[in-house]
Amino acid sequence: MTTPLDALVAALHDAATYNPGAESPPEAVLWCDPNGDFTALIPALRERLPELLTYGDHDPATRNGPAVWLRAVIARAVPSVQLPEDITPILYLPGVGREVLKGAEDCPTLLQPLVWFTVAGNQFGHVNGKDWRLRAFLTSDRGPLKLTIADDASTRMALFHASLRFCAKPMEELKSKRWDADTLNALLAPDLAADMLDWMDGVFDATADPARFTAFASIAEKQLKFDPRKLSAQDAAKRLAQREGKWADIWSRFAAGTGYGSVVGLLGAEEPLTLFENPETYPKQNLKGENELRDSLSKLANLSSSDARSRILELENKHAWRRETVWAKRGEAPLAQALAFLARVAKAKPLPAHGGKALAESYVESGAAVDSAAMRALASVPRDVDRNAVSIALRAIYLPWLEEGANTLQELIRNGGVKLATPEAAKPETTTILFVDGLRMDLAQDLTRLLAAEGLSVDLSWQWSGFPTVTATCKALVSPVASLLNGPTSTSDVLPINSEGKAATKPVLYKLLEDQGWETGNSLLPDSKLWAEAGRFDEDGHALGARLAGQLAAGIRDVVDCVLQLARSGRRIRIVTDHGWLLMPGGLPKAALESGLAEPQGKRTRCAMVKAKAKTSYLQIPWSWNNEVFVATATGVHSFFAGQEYAHGGVSPQECILPVLDVAATGAQKRDIAALNTRWEGFRLRVDAPGGTDLHVDLRLGMETSGPSLIKGGRVLDDKGKTSFLVGDDHEGQTVCLVLLDDHGRILAHRVLTVGGE
Secondary structure, three states: OOOHHHHHHHHHHHHOOOOOOOOOOOOOOEEEEOOOOOHHHHHHHHOOOEEEEEOOEEEHHEEEEEEHHHHHHOOOOOOOOOOOOOOOOOOEOOOOOOHHHHHOOOOOOHHHHHHOOOHHHHHHHOOOOOOHHHHHHHHHOOOOOOEEEOOOHHHHHHHHHHHHHHHOHHHHHHHHOOOOOOHHHHHOOOHHHHHHHHOOOOOOOOOOHHHHHHHHHHHHHHHHOOOOOOOOOHHHHOOOOOOOOHHHHHHHHHHHHHHHHHHHHHHHHHOOOOOOOOOHOOHHHHHHHHHHHHHHHHHHOOOHHHHHHHHHHHHHHHHHHHHHHHHHHHOOHHHHHHHHHHHHHOOOOOOOOOOOHHHHHHHHHHHHHHHHHHHHHHHHHOOHHHHHHHHHHHHHHHHHHHHHHHHHHHHHHHOOOOOOOOOOOOOOOOOEEEOOOOOOOOHHHHHHHHHHOOOOOEEEEEEEEOOOOOHHHHHHOOOHHOOOOOOOOOOOOOOOEEOOEOOOOOHHHHHHHHHOOOEEEOOOOOOOOOOEEEHHHHHHHHHHHHHHHHHHHHHHHHHHHHHHHHHOOOOEEEEOOOOOOOOOOOOOOEEEOOOOOEEEEEEEEEEEEEEEOOOOOOOOEOOOOOEEEEEEEOOOEEEOOEEEEEEEOOOOOHHEEEEEEEEEEEOOOOOOOOEEEEEEEEEEEEEEEOOOOOOOOEEEOOOOOOOOEOOOEEEEOOOOOOOEEEEHHHHHHOEEEEEEEEEOEEEEEEEEEEHHHH
């Protein structure tokens, strides 16, 4: 016997016993339930007792019917209802007491066919001759269970509604406490916060689940002083926004998720009652802040760069708090989110002008983070109306910084302080090269962090690009066959050529790589030389313009996947790129180039092949493949074509300071956990994480992964990825976080649970 339901089944079977030496076999077990205490248990009992018949409306599928029909079924006279042989039928009579049947003359006509079984059958009830009440069956000293349950009207009502849940629980759990209305209601409504939010959201009410709603209403009335049977969901929203008492717990649950759309609507109708009330719970206050911020950002176009930076920092001080609200988490505060990144741009310092190495190192250390912040600001605002406001802000504070940095680098090149790259022989120790087109330094820094988080060793360095900073010139320059190519004396496509005079297009470059023993497809041998390619930042930039910012995170993730595949095959990888790029919403400023100065097809967005002997003020730099061929670069971050939001080909730190990443596996790579399955058996939690052999398991109090541990010393998953442990019953109903960790303490997976929950 493990549950009260098991005990009830056993007691019903015992009721059919008789003394063969002195008695005839009972024709039926008569189970009278005058108060209907056991009605909620009948569906579960039908599955376990095929001999169970119920008095009521005619429904042969559930073995339910009127008295005459029941009498015929027990006599085996109804072919459509087959009762098991050699088992005494059990006749359940809800709402009927045995005294009704014993008084044959006064017995209602519809019940009279069953009076016979008071003589020819056995009665199921207490030894004192009375019918069992549910509480009596569970608590009686002369009954099978002897549980402790309070005897008051509220508890009896709660037991009626929670009877099925209660009777399905293990006896060891039920015997460990005294049960009253509160603990019984908690069985049906164990999570007050979730039930309140579901009710406010319109997905749970008395019609959908009467028993659960009754339990929930009783708990809410007692703990929240709020009766959902009398008050409205809008009344609840008012209290939820104020977060007083235990309403704060319900707010925390609401704030932890992103559902409950109807609750958001209810809160939208509320406003703070006083100036001193915290405004963060009110959607209207956040919306008001977004509108004010949009208007303020749009006005930056009228300010100088210095004043715009100061204004951005003022706005940050005013609106930063909104990023910590539930509305920001729900994506309702995109401008407040973007403002954090705009503030970083506003704090950007000029790059040093005294030397090329100093400028490059400063750009790598802090300048690339400014580019990253600008991209993140754009990515934070999916709506055009917000993107326009952020674009105005970037043009006011980011564009001048870009212009200053580009002019500084161009002046260093003009004065001989920087020499851009020329062809070099490949380093013999490099056997795997991953080329990523348009991998700007800020993207490379994000890539480095993601690869390190996957357990890879990453060394990030930098090098100068070739010139002009276009794929045609610079891709071959970072290839291992660069020394086998050279530049013609005249060119319009700025492609180098091989020894046969063929331009180094992708097929020609790949043929040359393969001739030198480099594989250009998938290679199964980790020691073979491999040239691979990943990423499409440059392609997307030309297609999307400023909207590229919203695609960068996914693009970096794609590169991570490619690197992981190579590293897990045992390779050490060098990641290289051809050029960086500039991005400015609304377009880079236009650089004038007089008609006729450029060679035919020689004009690009950021560079141009100027005709021989033509006079121009633009800086002209030797082509990386032939120092007798000069290419002009647009001044600063200007473009020779109007309206170009994305461009490269010229000279700026963003275009010319290229990342180089050397990547290797460390032996401590992050494990992939396909699934984290859990199941409660009473207070024992069973954990199943396929592929998690030898990982550490901990259960921590609260929703966060950093809460205090509830299991001393933790647990370790076995060779099948499984373990189990007991949790103290004093934590029943509490929110906990299950975490899986590797040997280095890194969290690989986690899940929020409720102790004892299903």
